[in-house]
Amino acid sequence: MLETTIGFIGCGNMGSAMIGGITGSGLVPASKVIASAHTSATVEKIKDQFGIRTTLDNQTVAKEADILFLAVKPYLYAEVIKEIKDVVSEDAVIVAIAAGQSIEKIEGCFGHPVKLVRSMPNTPAMVLEAMSALTPNDNVTPEELDTVISIFNSFGKCEVVPETLMDAVTGVSGSSPAYVYMFIEAMADAAVWDGMPRAQAYKFAAQSVLGAAKMVLETGKHPGELKDAVCSPGGTTIAAVAALEKQNLRSTVMNAQHACTEKSKEMSK
Ligand SMILES: NC(=O)C1=CN([C@@H]2O[C@H](COP(=O)(O)OP(=O)(O)OC[C@H]3O[C@@H](n4cnc5c(N)ncnc54)[C@H](OP(=O)(O)O)[C@@H]3O)[C@@H](O)[C@H]2O)C=CC1
């Protein structure tokens, strides 16, 4: 268990998923997590849900936190940093999770040296299955980075990457759960079309996606080889694969994800 106070400024979709992961994994007791938000409705909800301490005062979180997550929308970064920059402990490690907010830009907002880790998590943190990427700045020591890594590992997997990869990471993992939910929803809609009750359709579609993802991760086989093993000659699967190819599934997905990465680059300017 970590002897560290973890602070969250902002606890919406992403912040609350990480808080759920951190407290659910038992990495730190709920009493060592403190979070702020804009409205009392959100802080009350988060307090009830996770048993952590909450406040509407960002400075209280900033003063107490050893590891401070900035979990507000990108356009609020400058404003929130202005509010907290003079009260954050100089030993604290700031963890930014926003799309398109570079280390240089965030350091500029603080205006004095800070220990900063830029990250890109995803919402499956809530069920301890996040995929996250981290880039530390030069002020973060290896021990501090290890602590931050242990927090991210508590709710999934993480890797340290060069900052130049952060836009691609946003496309392939930060935003990608949304595309996968659309795929699951479409599979379930088809099953309902073909007569299956809706709740059962979501279970069959989602478990199949989970199983296929585990096959890629655990067998080490190329996704194409795994696909081939499902396709019997003249069988059912190849009929579906041919229909997907006709509709350009792979180039559709590639173009969509590339658009996401390009948007992240544009937001960084
Ligand atoms: N959603 C996702 O899948 C991912 C999001 N991110 C990044 O996470 C960040 C947050 O996104 P997301 O969680 O989706 O956004 P949400 O809108 O769901 O949450 C934002 C949170 O910030 C709070 N907030 C707003 N203004 C302030 C303020 N002045 N001071 C303190 N808290 C404030 C809101 O409070 P209230 O609820 O009271 O309004 C809310 O709790 C973004 O920078 C995004 O790029 C990164 C990876 C994935």
Ligand SMILES: O=C(O)[C@@H]1CCC=N1
């Ligand atoms: O849509 C967004 O901008 C955020 C960043 C990654 C996922 N959601």
